Amino acid sequence: MSVKPLRVVVVMIEPPLPFGSAAARWYYVLLRGLVERGHRVTAFAACSDASDVEKAAAMFPAPQYDLRCYPIENRKGVAAKLETIRRPHSHLFREGVRRELAAVLRKGYDVLHLETAWSGWTALDADPAKVLVNLHYLYAIDDANSSFVDIRTGLQRALRKRAERNLLHRFGTIAAITPRLESAARKITGGKVPVYWFPFAIDSTLYRFVPPQERPTRPVVSLIGSMNWRPSHSAAVRLLTRLWPGIKAQVPDAKLRIVGWRARSMLREYVDLSGVEIIEDVPDIEPYFNDSSVLVYAADDASGIKVKIVEAMAFGVPVVTNTEGIEGLPVRDGVHLAVSDDDRGLIERTVALLRNVPEQERMRLAARELIETQCSPARALDAVESCYRDIIGRRGGEHGIVTLASPPSDSITHSSFAP
Incomplete structure (x- = not known):
């Protein structure tokens, strides 16, 4: 341009x-x-x-x-x-x-x-x-x-x-x-x-898409995010208390890992749960995305883009989330990620993905393509x-004639305000 x-x-x-x-x-x-x-x-x-x-x-x-x-x-x-x-x-x-x-x-x-x-x-x-x-x-x-x-x-x-x-x-x-x-x-x-x-x-070229042969062999459910940010904290508590018991009951060999800034201190009452690993203040989050089968992130009352969901899609980690999690993202449920707003649906979608590796592969490829094109x-x-x-x-172009080219016809930017 x-x-x-x-x-x-x-x-x-x-x-x-x-x-x-x-x-x-x-x-x-x-x-x-x-x-x-x-x-x-x-x-x-x-x-x-x-x-x-x-x-x-x-x-x-x-x-x-x-x-x-x-x-x-x-x-x-x-x-x-x-x-x-x-x-x-x-x-x-x-x-x-x-x-x-x-x-x-x-x-x-x-x-x-x-x-x-x-x-x-x-x-x-x-x-x-x-x-x-x-x-x-x-x-x-x-x-x-x-x-x-x-x-x-x-x-x-x-x-x-x-x-x-x-x-x-x-x-x-x-x-x-x-x-x-x-x-x-x-x-x-x-x-x-x-x-x-x-x-x-985001600059997706900075995110290495995890090849199939390097993905975890044991089912690992992850939630990655700063726990001093209320949306991530609410998503973690919901996962630990309302979703994880149902997931674990149907996939007994699954492991839950929560990673983020102040994770252990903010979630101190959950650090001793069986099958749960809580890690805080890591210098590099990429290894934890690489070792995730599915990212489950369902926050409450949180405006804006959920960047950890975007990053999971870029790295090639299938995502299960709710309506709050897809705000601002041009995604399709069942194509780029799995969406449900109730606990039962979130559990079912997570279990289905953990049991179906080919579906994980199809979804993560579609998600990466969307990040590269739409984000x-x-x-x-x-x-x-x-x-x-x-x-x-x-302002009347007081600094001279503005020659900014028009955005492409498919651009999603627009000026929209009531008269």
């Missing part, structure tokens, strides 16, 4: 590492892709792990890339607590980041691209017409059915949702990685802000560039 280079400033809540956090996988595709397409990009990234600063610098070396990573500030004291109450998650970006971003913006730019609503705290003084916010999740969805815990937690949730809503009203353009988020964003803003859908993408970087970047074109076009 031939385009006129744009000046784009991107703000991310994690460094763009291909095997970092879930969001970081997309950031890696976004930054690399925009630069490869000729755009002049400066990227700011908050960094929760200091070691990731060096990793990101090595992967995105200057002067080819202008990537600026900043360790997250550990705020303490009453003032910090009050700021967190007033501006939830604003601690991700220290004051120095905001000043440096403002200095870059003063030199001129076409689009300020914010990843997640919380990046918006860095751009409160930016021209709203130049700002794009890309949503990966919404607390308006994730907390909608949360049960009452205590007054403090309830207050935190209410303040978080209010801040999320206020930030979405502040900026000129919104994008979302699933149609569900797109619809919710349009509802929150009352149709007053253009809302786009960006297809989620490709090219498809997602076409959508991003199309959105940039519209943002500049709505």
Whole structure:
């Protein structure tokens, strides 16, 4: 696609590492892709792990890339607590980041691209017409059915949702990685802000498809994900307490393995269960995907893409999930994975796959092909560039005539907002 280079400033809540956090996988595709397409990009990234600063610098070396990573500030004291109450998650970006971003913006730019609503705290003084916010999740969805815990937690949730809503009203353009988020964003803003859908993408060339001869000979049911993220934790508890007993009863030689950040501490009451292995904080997740017969991931009330499901499909691990698990993915039940919303159906689909290796092989081949075509970087970047074109076009093209090519006819990006 031939385009006129744009000046784009991107703000991310994690460094763009291909095997970092879930969001970081997309950031890696976004930054690399925009630069490869000729755009002049400066990227700011908050960094929760200091070691990731060096990793990101090595992967995105200057002067080819202008990537600026900043360790997250550990705020303490009453003032910090009050700021967190007033501006939830604003601690991700220290004051120095905001000043440096403002200095870059003063030199001129076409689009300020914010990843997640919380990046918006860095751009409160930016021209709203130049700002794009890309949503990966919404607390308006994730907390909608949360049960009452205590007054403090309830207050935190209410303040978080209010801040999320206020930030979405502040900026000129919104994008979302699933149609569900797109619809919710349009509802929150009352149709007053253009809302786009960006297809989620990973670089599938980084994922080695496991050949049949290297797959486990013993049936292994896996769940892989960060247990300090509520959706993954809820999926793990459901699997351990409601699904695994039924699976084990029908496939006695099966083993259950749960892998993820803080898995043993967050699931401490289950670590001694027979036939269950719980492993936490592993440096590399690939060996655990390679040794999985089936990934079972059925979370509750979780908006956004479930990246571990996408990765399982890329590695060639058959997936059993629920409707929440396929949000934003153009999959077909029984073709690319198995879907059921009730416990009985999830157990039956898992058992059927464990007993049918040829069906596993057919499904995982179809899933890998879908990831390569429908979750490709090219498809997602076409959508991003199309959105940039519209943002500049709505401003009257004050930076000159925009020559961004039109997206292909099968592109799934679109501008959709109520009049």
